[in-house]
Amino acid sequence: MRTMRYKPSKPAAVLGIVVGIGMLGFGITGFWDSEGGGKAFLVFWCFVVVAITALNTWAAFSKKGSLATFMPGEFVSDDDSRPTR
Numbered sequence: 001m002r003t004m005r006y007k008p009s010k011p012a013a014v015l016g017i018v019v020g021i022g023m024l025g026f027g028i029t030g031f032w033d034s035e036g037g038g039k040a041f042l043v044f045w046c047f048v049v050v051a052i053t054a055l056n057t058w059a060a061f062s063k064k065g066s067l068a069t070f071m072p073g074e075f076v077s078d079d080d081s082r083p084t085r
Helices: 010-029 037-061
Strands: 004-007 068-070
Touching: 010 037
Parallel strands: none
Antiparallel strands: 004 068
């Protein structure tokens, strides 16, 4: 079966990078002085934001960068699956 790849536009991916950098800055400044669970949340926050930003960077500047893969097939809506009366 043939697959199709979805690649976001370059401006959308660059916006994702800028927002990711802002979220990273917010997380570090907002949770730096926290104790206990706050530090664990900061590490988790930074890991997730870096991963999302890296994915957007790859999608924006790589020729093969895509965020999703679609497999075309037959579309069945919810209305088609209900029995008729």
